[in-house]
Amino acid sequence: MAIAAVGLVAGALLGAAWGWAVAAMLLATSLLREYAGFEDLHLWASQPRLGDLPDRDGHWGDVFHLLHKHRRQTLRRRRELARLIVRTRRAVEALPYGVALLDGANRIEWCNEVARAHLGIDAERDRGQLISNFVRQPEFAEYLAARRFDDAVMLRDAPGPSVRSLRIQVVAVDDGERLLLSHDVTGEERVAAMRRDFVANASHELRTPLTVLSGFLETIRDLKLEPARVKDYLALMAPQAERMERIIEDLLMLSSIENAPAPALDPIPVRRVVEMVSSQARSLSAGRHRIEVEIESDVDLAGSETEIASAFSNLVTNAVRYTPEGGRIALRWRSGRDGGEFSVADSGIGIPPEHLPRLTERFYRVDRGRSRDSGGTGLGLAIVKHALARHHATLEVQSEPGKGSVFTASFPASQLLPRESAAASEPS
Numbered sequence: 001m002a003i004a005a006v007g008l009v010a011g012a013l014l015g016a017a018w019g020w021a022v023a024a025m026l027l028a029t030s031l032l033r034e035y036a037g038f039e040d041l042h043l044w045a046s047q048p049r050l051g052d053l054p055d056r057d058g059h060w061g062d063v064f065h066l067l068h069k070h071r072r073q074t075l076r077r078r079r080e081l082a083r084l085i086v087r088t089r090r091a092v093e094a095l096p097y098g099v100a101l102l103d104g105a106n107r108i109e110w111c112n113e114v115a116r117a118h119l120g121i122d123a124e125r126d127r128g129q130l131i132s133n134f135v136r137q138p139e140f141a142e143y144l145a146a147r148r149f150d151d152a153v154m155l156r157d158a159p160g161p162s163v164r165s166l167r168i169q170v171v172a173v174d175d176g177e178r179l180l181l182s183h184d185v186t187g188e189e190r191v192a193a194m195r196r197d198f199v200a201n202a203s204h205e206l207r208t209p210l211t212v213l214s215g216f217l218e219t220i221r222d223l224k225l226e227p228a229r230v231k232d233y234l235a236l237m238a239p240q241a242e243r244m245e246r247i248i249e250d251l252l253m254l255s256s257i258e259n260a261p262a263p264a265l266d267p268i269p270v271r272r273v274v275e276m277v278s279s280q281a282r283s284l285s286a287g288r289h290r291i292e293v294e295i296e297s298d299v300d301l302a303g304s305e306t307e308i309a310s311a312f313s314n315l316v317t318n319a320v321r322y323t324p325e326g327g328r329i330a331l332r333w334r335s336g337r338d339g340g341e342f343s344v345a346d347s348g349i350g351i352p353p354e355h356l357p358r359l360t361e362r363f364y365r366v367d368r369g370r371s372r373d374s375g376g377t378g379l380g381l382a383i384v385k386h387a388l389a390r391h392h393a394t395l396e397v398q399s400e401p402g403k404g405s406v407f408t409a410s411f412p413a414s415q416l417l418p419r420e421s422a423a424a425s426e427p428s
Contacts, residue, residue: 097183098166104176106131106144118166118182131180140168149178154185165189194361201363205247205378209240250379253310254362257386263304267417271295273309274333274342281316281329288325296334300417303391311387314380315344315407323348323404340416343408350401359397360385384409391415 089112092099098115100108107130111123121134132141135155143153152169164186171179216233219225225233278293285291301308319329327347334341351359355366363378381395388395392412399405 097181100131100180100182102131102170102178102180104178106178109177115180115182118164118184135168143168144170198362201378202247202251205363206244209243212240213237213244247379250383254379254383254386257307257383257390260390263307263390265302266305267300268303268305268308269419270301270333270340270342271298273305273312274331276309277312277316278331280313281320281331284317284320285329289320289323290326290328292328292330294330294332296332297336297340298419299335299340300419301340301391301411302415302417304387307387307390311384311409312342314384315342315409318380319344319346319348319405319407322346327404335416337413339413340411341408342411343406345404345406347404350403351397351399351405352401353399356397356399360395 093112093114095112095114098112098118100111100115100119100121103109107128108121108123108126110127111119111121116122119131119134121129121131126134132144137155139153140155149170149172152167155166155168164184167183167185169181171181173179216237220230220233274293274295278291281289281291316329316331323329323346328345329347330343330345332341332343332345351366355364358364359366360381362382365378385395388409392415394410396408396410397405398408
């Protein structure tokens with residue numbers, strides 16, 4: 001409109017030819033300016049990063065300012081989204097569960113480190129592969145085919161570097177994608193199995209003497225027996241009652257150790273404890289064994305004397321029970337800069353190597369018949385293990401069938417106290 005108006009004025013003043021010439025020149029100038037604006041827009045928009053705005057005024061300046069504002073907002077949203085993705089991935093990587101993202105066809109799109117360990121998959125190498133290529137258990141294939149993802153599926157002997165049990169659940173998300181969640185329940189199943197074994201073993205251990213007691217009681221009640229016969233039966237019942245009492249006492253001791261708070265750091269005179277358990281060993285042996293005691297250093301231990309005495313006593317008692325008559329039992333305490341050790345060595349029957357890892361389980365016995373004949377409850381080494389663990393100590397067992405065993409309780413240097421600390425703690 002403006003160009004036409006200027007052309008009409010020029011035509012009226014200078015003639016029609018000049019009017020058209022002026023209008024054409026103004027139109028060409030306007031088109032060149034608009035083209036330059038488009039060129040500036042193209043160059044600015046093609047920059048990989050947000051650069052400075054072209055120096056333009058008028059409507060092109062407004063356009064550049066609006067586009068610049070929109071581009072800044074878009075870049076800000078992209079940065080926020082990138083940070084959110086990074087934080088989300090870090091959070092997923094920190095989870096104790098395996099997480100794998102699957103598409104609608106159950107192909108792997110991404111997984112965290114735990115899923116790689118659980119299922120043996122790699123996020124980069126195996127992207128686009130079917131999850132069923134890595135988890136080949138039939139129950140998992142049936143689980144995927146049924147598409148009933150409200151429940152989880154349990155996989156035992158799951159794939160991976162070690163035998164494990166996995167609880168796997170698939171969760172449907174938007175756009176047909178799915179999350180596969182895996183949870184290692186090997187430890188939970190092991191604890192549950194140990195709990196079942198403990199209940200079964202405890203019931204069995206208590207049922208045997210109880211059956212004997214019940215049988216004798218029924219006999220005494222139902223039959224008219226001579227007083228001498230009744231006295232004989234009572235003599236046979238007494239050891240069974242004592243056995244039940246020992247089992248219950250050991251169960252209570254084990255329970256108190258497991259549930260008690262951390263032991264106080266009271267000084268325990270090791271010499272006195274070792275001499276006490278050696279006296280118990282001589283009393284239990286009744287001269288049937290050669291018992292030797294060696295105390296190389298006179299120091300104190302920090303902790304509970306009752307628990308340490310119970311642990312040492314169980315080790316010594318086992319040595320006496322499982323060493324044939326005429327055998328040798330050596331009790332030794334030594335300490336140094338690296339810590340202290342209490343060892344019990346015997347020349348007994350020894351233990352086959354396949355039994356060594358399970359010796360500290362409750363009621364675990366290498367030979368059930370021999371254990372019962374010797375008067376053991378099957379809880380002694382479990383008590384030793386827990387008592388030592390509460391004092392940051394460990395139990396090591398070395399044994400060879402027919403040649404004897406060595407049980408060593410090793411204490412760190414942090415549990416040792418100089419002997420004079422006990423004297424300083426006593427009232428003057």
